Amino acid sequence: MDAVLVLLLFVLVLSIFLGVELISKVPSILHTPLMSGANAISGITIVGAILTSRAENIESELSFALGMVAVFFATVNVVGGYLVTNRMLGMFKKK
Amino acid sequence: MEILNTIFSEATNKALVNVVYILASVLFIFGLKMLGSPETARKGNLVSAMGMLIAVVVTLLDQSIIDYKWIFVGLVLGSLVGVIAAMKVKMTAMPEMVAIFNGFGGIASLLVGSAEYLLSAQHNIGILIPIFLTVVIGGLTFTGSLIAYGKLSGTITGNPVIYKGQQWINGILMVALLFLGIEMIALQGLLITMDWQILIAAVALSFLLGVLIVIPIGGADMPVVIALLNSYSGLAACAAGFVILNNVLIVAGALVGASGLILTNIMCKAMNRSLANVLFSGFGSVISVGGSSTEQQGEVRPINVADAYLILEAASSVVIVPGYGMAVAQAQHSVRELGELLEENGSEVQYAIHPVAGRMPGHMNVLLAEANVSYDQLMEPDDINPTIETTDVCLVIGANDVVNPAAREDPQSPIYGMPIINVDKAKTTFVLKRSMAPGFAGIENPLFFKPNTRMLFGDAKDSITSLVSEFKT
Numbered sequence: 001m002d003a004v005l006v007l008l009l010f011v012l013v014l015s016i017f018l019g020v021e022l023i024s025k026v027p028s029i030l031h032t033p034l035m036s037g038a039n040a041i042s043g044i045t046i047v048g049a050i051l052t053s054r055a056e057n058i059e060s061e062l063s064f065a066l067g068m069v070a071v072f073f074a075t076v077n078v079v080g081g082y083l084v085t086n087r088m089l090g091m092f093k094k095k
Numbered sequence: 096m097e098i099l100n101t102i103f104s105e106a107t108n109k110a111l112v113n114v115v116y117i118l119a120s121v122l123f124i125f126g127l128k129m130l131g132s133p134e135t136a137r138k139g140n141l142v143s144a145m146g147m148l149i150a151v152v153v154t155l156l157d158q159s160i161i162d163y164k165w166i167f168v169g170l171v172l173g174s175l176v177g178v179i180a181a182m183k184v185k186m187t188a189m190p191e192m193v194a195i196f197n198g199f200g201g202i203a204s205l206l207v208g209s210a211e212y213l214l215s216a217q218h219n220i221g222i223l224i225p226i227f228l229t230v231v232i233g234g235l236t237f238t239g240s241l242i243a244y245g246k247l248s249g250t251i252t253g254n255p256v257i258y259k260g261q262q263w264i265n266g267i268l269m270v271a272l273l274f275l276g277i278e279m280i281a282l283q284g285l286l287i288t289m290d291w292q293i294l295i296a297a298v299a300l301s302f303l304l305g306v307l308i309v310i311p312i313g314g315a316d317m318p319v320v321i322a323l324l325n326s327y328s329g330l331a332a333c334a335a336g337f338v339i340l341n342n343v344l345i346v347a348g349a350l351v352g353a354s355g356l357i358l359t360n361i362m363c364k365a366m367n368r369s370l371a372n373v374l375f376s377g378f379g380s381v382i383s384v385g386g387s388s389t390e391q392q393g394e395v396r397p398i399n400v401a402d403a404y405l406i407l408e409a410a411s412s413v414v415i416v417p418g419y420g421m422a423v424a425q426a427q428h429s430v431r432e433l434g435e436l437l438e439e440n441g442s443e444v445q446y447a448i449h450p451v452a453g454r455m456p457g458h459m460n461v462l463l464a465e466a467n468v469s470y471d472q473l474m475e476p477d478d479i480n481p482t483i484e485t486t487d488v489c490l491v492i493g494a495n496d497v498v499n500p501a502a503r504e505d506p507q508s509p510i511y512g513m514p515i516i517n518v519d520k521a522k523t524t525f526v527l528k529r530s531m532a533p534g535f536a537g538i539e540n541p542l543f544f545k546p547n548t549r550m551l552f553g554d555a556k557d558s559i560t561s562l563v564s565e566f567k568t
Binding site for chain 2: 002004005008011012015016017018019020022023024025026027028029030031032033034035036037038039040041042043044045046047048049050051052053054060062063064066067068069070071072073074075076077078079080081082083084085086087088089090091092093094095
């Protein structure tokens with residue numbers, strides 16, 4: 001395995017532990033916004049989608065088309081996810 | 096775009112892009128941390144959105160991107176759909192909304208993985224493994240989410256779909272996927288020569304698997320499924336990160352994956368069932384009418400609104416226990432109004448919310464927050480149960496299994512051992528229910544026959560509205 005891959009695996013393992021620590025502390029009243037907020041974060045795949053159109057890839061029209069459809073879906077996921085989470089959290093008020 | 100490229104030509108070198116990705120990751124982490132408390136949650140979501148924004152912007156500035164036109168088309172159309180969906184969705188439809196967004200994340204990752212697979216001229220194992228994982232996880236997240244969406248929105252039956260040999264078929268499907276994985280990764284097209292043929296086969300199998308693993312799961316188990324699909328959408332993004340060797344995809348994907356897994360675990364614990372049991376048992380399809388359930392039956396004591404009002408009027412503490420029935424009846428606003436009237440009348444009012452009440456984690460909390468219930472009144476079973484004996488009235492609105500004392504008392508019961516809200520121990524419990532039909536799981540509820548239980552039959556919203564008008568006159 002090359003060094004980059006090992007490093008990324010290292011990042012992966014640490015992120016999982018970090019995620020577990022962070023999320024365990026979220027109270028159950030916020031589970032829905034947590035889920036939809038986390039869902040919006042999973043739209044990060046939009047970065048990968050945008051990068052499918054980089055120069056060295058352009059020779060394959062099919063790949064390019066797939067990448068652009070991915071941009072669309074990931075954008076719905078990101079924009080819709082953050083907005084709806086924001087809308088929900090706006091309703092949580094204390095008297 | 097020429098101008099942008101010249102202005103940012105320095106900023107677009109690889110190192111700086113990666114630094115911005117690290118910053119984005121930090122913002123995601125802070126955002127999630129702030130989601131841990133109602134005071135900071137909204138800001139946390141914004142922080143996380145900022146992270147996403149800078150990650151997208153710095154990616155767009157990547158000099159090696161040569162065609163921006165279609166990217167912008169995708170971004171604009173996607174934003175449009177996202178904004179409309181987020182603004183128009185009703186809070187009661189939140190579970191299916193989250194489900195469909197999960198699916199979109201999954202399909203996006205699948206497409207990224209597929210695009211990279213078709214591109215990469217030289218296949219090496221380090222890339223092929225994550226490509227395969229991205230396609231499979233993304234694919235089953237997509238179709239699984241669509242099925243979950245269908246079940247939650249009522250487009251397809253919410254009942255478990257069970258057929259003979261189901262486990263076998265799923266098993267065979269998984270073995271087939273495994274062989275395909277070996278063919279794609281290790282043999283690299285020894286049997287199937289064309290890349291796209293392997294890819295199509297992998298996509299088709301994972302689509303099918305997604306459908307087949309979600310159809311046997313019943314409506315009341317949906318909180319687990321949604322949480323699990325949430326986790327998968329993160330894992331798919333994470334796998335895509337290994338395909339393009341991108342740190343922010345890996346960090347963000349792993350955070351979401353971990354978050355979904357924890358929620359899944361919390362949901363399973365709240366039902367005292369293992370994940371395997373939720374996924375494979377088709378719970379609720381087999382109605383086991385054992386001898387014990389008939390023995391428990393006794394006399395049902397109905398009550399009318401006027402009498403219920405008199406008891407509530409005299410109560411000094413009231414605990415409201417909402418369930419999915421409240422969401423179906425859209426009764427949350429009337430419930431809040433009743434809660435306020437009770438408080439004006441001098442009662443202490445609390446809401447006891449079971450983790451699996453509703454169709455997704457935290458479903459009831461969102462509905463009550465929408466109806467303007469102060470969030471410090473929203474309690475977990477562990478906060479309520481210790482003092483439930485001194486509670487004058489428990490108002491069970493559209494909840495059933497989460498208040499079923501059989502979970503505590505009857506080892507024969509399918510839900511035995513599930514932590515419940517002990518409303519049967521309160522001084523008086525009103526159960527608002529349409530009829531005596533059993534709940535989702537078809538399990539008899541001895542609560543209805545306890546001497547301190549009164550059944551208030553009828554539509555939950557109508558009953559609550561009538562109680563509200565009693566208080567007002």
